Amino acid sequence: MTRKEIWVIVERNEDEIEDVSLEILGKLTVLAKSSGYKVVGIVLGTSNESVLRDVIRYGADKVILMKHERLNEYSNDLYSKVLFDLASSEFPTALLIGATYYGRDLAGRLAARLRTGLTANAINLKMDEEGLLVFGVPAYGGKIMAEIVCERARPQMSTVRPGTFTKFFDQDRKGEIVEVIPDLSSIQDRVRVIERKVTKSKDLTKSERTIVGGNGIGGDLSMVRRLAELTNSDVGVTRPLADKGLAPRDLQVGTTGYSLKSRLTLILGVSGSEHFTSGIRDCGTVISVDIDKESEIFNHSDYCVVGDVAEIVPAVIKKLEEKR
Amino acid sequence: MRNIIVCLKVVPKSENIIFDPVTKRLDRSKAENQINEADKTAIEIALRVREKQGGRVILISMGPPLFENFLKLGVAMGADDAILLSDRNFGGADTYPTALVLSTAIAQIGDYDLVLAGEESSDAALGQLPGQIAEFLDIPQVLFASSVEADAGKLRVRRRIRGGHEVVETSLPAMVSVEMGAVQPRFPDFKKMKRALSQFHLTVWSSRDLGLREEVTGNKGSFTFVRGLSEITPIRRKKVFIEGDVAEKSTQLAELLRERQRS
Ligand SMILES: Cc1cc2nc3c(=O)[nH]c(=O)nc-3n(C[C@H](O)[C@H](O)[C@H](O)COP(=O)(O)OP(=O)(O)OC[C@H]3O[C@@H](n4cnc5c(N)ncnc54)[C@H](O)[C@@H]3O)c2cc1C
Ligand SMILES: Cc1cc2nc3c(=O)[nH]c(=O)nc-3n(C[C@H](O)[C@H](O)[C@H](O)COP(=O)(O)OP(=O)(O)OC[C@H]3O[C@@H](n4cnc5c(N)ncnc54)[C@H](O)[C@@H]3O)c2cc1C
Numbered sequence: 123m124t125r126k127e128i129w130v131i132v133e134r135n136e137d138e139i140e141d142v143s144l145e146i147l148g149k150l151t152v153l154a155k156s157s158g159y160k161v162v163g164i165v166l167g168t169s170n171e172s173v174l175r176d177v178i179r180y181g182a183d184k185v186i187l188m189k190h191e192r193l194n195e196y197s198n199d200l201y202s203k204v205l206f207d208l209a210s211s212e213f214p215t216a217l218l219i220g221a222t223y224y225g226r227d228l229a230g231r232l233a234a235r236l237r238t239g240l241t242a243n244a245i246n247l248k249m250d251e252e253g254l255l256v257f258g259v260p261a262y263g264g265k266i267m268a269e270i271v272c273e274r275a276r277p278q279m280s281t282v283r284p285g286t287f288t289k290f291f292d293q294d295r296k297g298e299i300v301e302v303i304p305d306l307s308s309i310q311d312r313v314r315v316i317e318r319k320v321t322k323s324k325d326l327t328k329s330e331r332t333i334v335g336g337n338g339i340g341g342d343l344s345m346v347r348r349l350a351e352l353t354n355s356d357v358g359v360t361r362p363l364a365d366k367g368l369a370p371r372d373l374q375v376g377t378t379g380y381s382l383k384s385r386l387t388l389i390l391g392v393s394g395s396e397h398f399t400s401g402i403r404d405c406g407t408v409i410s411v412d413i414d415k416e417s418e419i420f421n422h423s424d425y426c427v428v429g430d431v432a433e434i435v436p437a438v439i440k441k442l443e444e445k446r
Numbered sequence: 447m448r449n450i451i452v453c454l455k456v457v458p459k460s461e462n463i464i465f466d467p468v469t470k471r472l473d474r475s476k477a478e479n480q481i482n483e484a485d486k487t488a489i490e491i492a493l494r495v496r497e498k499q500g501g502r503v504i505l506i507s508m509g510p511p512l513f514e515n516f517l518k519l520g521v522a523m524g525a526d527d528a529i530l531l532s533d534r535n536f537g538g539a540d541t542y543p544t545a546l547v548l549s550t551a552i553a554q555i556g557d558y559d560l561v562l563a564g565e566e567s568s569d570a571a572l573g574q575l576p577g578q579i580a581e582f583l584d585i586p587q588v589l590f591a592s593s594v595e596a597d598a599g600k601l602r603v604r605r606r607i608r609g610g611h612e613v614v615e616t617s618l619p620a621m622v623s624v625e626m627g628a629v630q631p632r633f634p635d636f637k638k639m640k641r642a643l644s645q646f647h648l649t650v651w652s653s654r655d656l657g658l659r660e661e662v663t664g665n666k667g668s669f670t671f672v673r674g675l676s677e678i679t680p681i682r683r684k685k686v687f688i689e690g691d692v693a694e695k696s697t698q699l700a701e702l703l704r705e706r707q708r709s
Contacts, residue, residue, distance in 0.1 A: 237669075239540065259570075268675055270671070313615070314614060386703070
């Protein structure tokens with residue numbers, strides 16, 4: 123028998139919990155309330171009590187700590203082993219993971235080992251009359267949403283796209299904390315990390331004002347950065363710029379990057395391919411500059427400026443600098 | 447290096463897919479098919495590993511007979527062999543039976559050191575198949591790779607993580623999924639293309655060739671089910687054009703930016 127529990131794998135960097143894990147918990151507080159499911163956060167590694175308390179404050183009814191030093195850093199081999207062992211003895215009805223690089227790395231192997239269904243990058247989560255989860259996932263470059271269900275196996279598994287759901291917080295929320303010490307003596311990590319290079323960049327899904335540069339900016343982001351500084355905005359890019367290494371992938375907007383929810387978005391030299399425009403759907407005001415008056419991007423814009431960014435942007439920068 | 451196996455999917459170009467709001471079905475008849483972009487990157491990486499380390503590059507794909515010519519395109523890029531896994535029973539597969547069929551074929555080919563795939567397909571874009579294949583083959587995996595180097599029985603891979611990258615090392619055999627565009631795929635060679643179309647004999651394996659029972663493949667072997675499709679319609683925007691010369695346009699643009707910043 124499966125338990126009326128929905129599990130969330132809580133991803134964290136030491137004491138800092140990934141937003142997407144908290145967003146999933148937030149969404150589940152709403153879903154679970156109406157359906158009588160218990161929300162359980164799974165934390166791996168050694169952890170401060172405060173992190174576990176936070177998982178509860180952000181919406182979990184219960185936290186399971188899989189306590190082991192070797193779990194402090196993500197490892198596909200170790201995480202899939204302990205989560206398989208736990209899930210196959212506790213039988214949760216669903217298991218959700220943030221669609222981060224690590225989360226997506228883990229999900230496939232874990233689902234295969236559990237012999238269950240998996241869907242990816244959910245942007246919508248509902249429960250039908252039978253209590254079955256219905257996952258909404260974007261397909262075909264983000265223009266179609268497919269509703270996926272997993273009827274004949276448990277847990278129902280999905281990864282969830284970052285920035286999709288809203289967090290919940292209740293300082294006084296109470297919950298149970300359970301510690302499990304997994305046996306890792308027989309398992310080896312077959313992948314060894316030799317080098318890690320991480321720079322902290324802005325979480326684009328939270329950006330209020332964004333300026334996005336595309337191929338039309340001519341391979342140099344300095345102008346875009348200056349304009350962003352003057353208008354207190356964050357910088358985003360299209361995929362080709364991230365591919366060329368002009369900006370990290372974390373600043374990429376679109377189906378294979380992040381979705382914006384900015385109040386104000388300025389788009390410079392972007393052709394408006396579907397893979398890109400699916401990432402600006404939830405934006406407030408959108409302004410675009412493109413040299414081609416037929417550019418598709420204008421169909422996705424409130425204000426359209428036909429012109430060369432190499433002329434327009436410096437002129438705008440000058441105007442803003444003058445009036446500071 | 448022993449065999450280098452590349453998993454390849456043929457996908458419709460998303461631009462030409464039309465959603466019929468009445469039947470709630472997709473019309474793919476106008477959509478041209480192509481090799482999934484990330485899989486072309488995977489082929490290129492395989493060819494580069496072969497150039498340095500030797501070995502044979504073998505392409506495999508599970509799909510209908512229409513995939514044949516795309517496998518031949520891969521042969522014209524330089525792959526040594528290609529196998530199509532095709533059977534009426536394979537239809538309607540979700541990732542689980544797809545991974546099962548592919549991993550059974552990989553095990554049957556045998557003698558492999560490296561299995562490559564794209565990071566994700568452009569149609570369903572799940573990215574979960576490579577991890578499932580690795581699980582069925584019980585080999586280590588490195589996903590979202592941007593460079594792959596094999597040396598002395600080891601693999602050194604640079605992979606994408608949140609905020610940057612990691613360089614990791616793993617033993618062989620291993621499964622690696624590669625980022626679309628990590629390297630520029632070469633064009634199919636014209637002479638090789640002619641040969642691939644006229645002389646190359648594509649191997650086709652059915653469920654019987656793989657020794658897989660009907661219940662574990664295709665629709666029957668799947669756990670997930672597409673219950674419905676809907677269109678994510680672009681929201682209607684004002685589309686107001688700002689007119690004038692450069693000075694006028696930039697003045698108005700600066701105004702808009704300033705005004706909206708305050709509100
Ligand atoms: C599976 C898959 C996933 C993808 N995921 C993403 C994604 O997540 N995000 C993404 O962005 N793309 C993605 N893409 C790529 C996408 O399809 C487009 O190729 C890409 O968005 C184009 O980027 P762009 O608009 O910057 O460049 P281009 O298409 O080259 O457009 C440049 C624009 O700039 C204009 N321009 C040129 N010069 C000037 C000038 N001097 N002044 C003003 N305007 C000028 C041109 O008129 C044109 O409109 C994906 C593709 C695939 C196949
Ligand atoms: C709209 C839609 C939604 C879907 N939703 C789900 C779902 O939620 N869960 C689910 O399990 N399935 C789902 N499927 C089915 C799934 O797309 C297929 O099972 C597919 O064969 C594997 O998934 P993928 O293309 O997403 O693989 P991905 O994991 O995105 O592909 C990664 C790589 O695996 C390789 N690969 C993928 N397919 C093949 C193949 N047939 N032959 C050889 N190599 C291949 C390629 O190298 C590819 O780049 C969906 C399909 C559609 C059209």
